Amino acid sequence: SQQGEEDPQALSIQEGENATMNCSYKTSINNLQWYRQNSGRGLVHLILIRSNEREKHSGRLRVTLDTSKKSSSLLITASRAADTASYFCASTGKETSGSRLTFGEGTQLTVNP
Amino acid sequence: DTEVTQTPKHLVMGMTNKKSLKCEQHMGHRAMYWYKQKAKKPPELMFVYSYEKLSINESVPSRFSPECPNSSLLNLHLHALQPEDSALYLCASSQYLGTSGLTDTQYFGPGTRLTVL
Numbered sequence: 001s002q003q004g005e006e007d008p009q010a011l012s013i014q015e016g017e018n019a020t021m022n023c024s025y026k027t028s029i030n031n032l033q034w035y036r037q038n039s040g041r042g043l044v045h046l047i048l049i050r051s052n053e054r055e056k057h058s059g060r061l062r063v064t065l066d067t068s069k070k071s072s073s074l075l076i077t078a079s080r081a082a083d084t085a086s087y088f089c090a091s092t093g094k095e096t097s098g099s100r101l102t103f104g105e106g107t108q109l110t111v112n113p
Numbered sequence: 114d115t116e117v118t119q120t121p122k123h124l125v126m127g128m129t130n131k132k133s134l135k136c137e138q139h140m141g142h143r144a145m146y147w148y149k150q151k152a153k154k155p156p157e158l159m160f161v162y163s164y165e166k167l168s169i170n171e172s173v174p175s176r177f178s179p180e181c182p183n184s185s186l187l188n189l190h191l192h193a194l195q196p197e198d199s200a201l202y203l204c205a206s207s208q209y210l211g212t213s214g215l216t217d218t219q220y221f222g223p224g225t226r227l228t229v230l
Contacts, residue, residue, distance in 0.1 A: 033218070035221075040224070045220065088156075100169070101158070103156055106155055
């Protein structure tokens with residue numbers, strides 16, 4: 001069963017603007033990952049943040065993790081049309097096998113040129 | 114090389130057909146996964162193999178039969194499927210099966226779009 005929730009479900013912005021997506025989870029986690037999926041294609045790993053980390057950067061991506069609120073956010077700065085995709089968070093719970101990712105419902109991001 | 118390949122890209126089959134999906138990786142990964150994804154939904158885990166042995170079966174119906182012939186290959190054999198089994202089937206691999214609660218990054222293939230008539 002999926003325990004992650006993401007909001008917004010859909011986000012439409014103009015090129016150059018920043019996009020923020022949020023993810024919440026229900027149980028204690030070991031780490032949380034963000035993936036991107038272009039329409040009908042496989043998932044591409046973007047970034048992993050461990051439970052003892054609060055913020056992580058990778059290029060135009062910034063991920064934060066608040067374990068007290070059981071939430072994470074993904075910020076994409078200076079968005080481009082090529083960033084148009086679905087974005088999923090995926091967590092690994094402390095109580096479950098390290099191989100089992102629990103995905104959020106996803107955010108569909110549209111970046112208009 | 115961080116590529117996971119899947120064949121075929123598209124598959125249309127009848128409910129009485131037998132077909133197989135194939136997945137291959139040459140990254141030396143020892144954990145491989147099958148996921149099912151319906152439109153506008155997140156992937157759902159089906160099976161996990163670790164060192165060529167089935168480690169997790171998420172109560173998947175027996176009409177789906179996984180096989181791991183060697184450390185680089187993962188198959189999913191399909192038989193007597195239902196129209197509701199139509200979906201994108203994704204294969205993934207990771208360096209190893211997470212231990213001590215640490216998950217390795219999973220690398221996904223492009224998927225096989227399956228349509229069951």
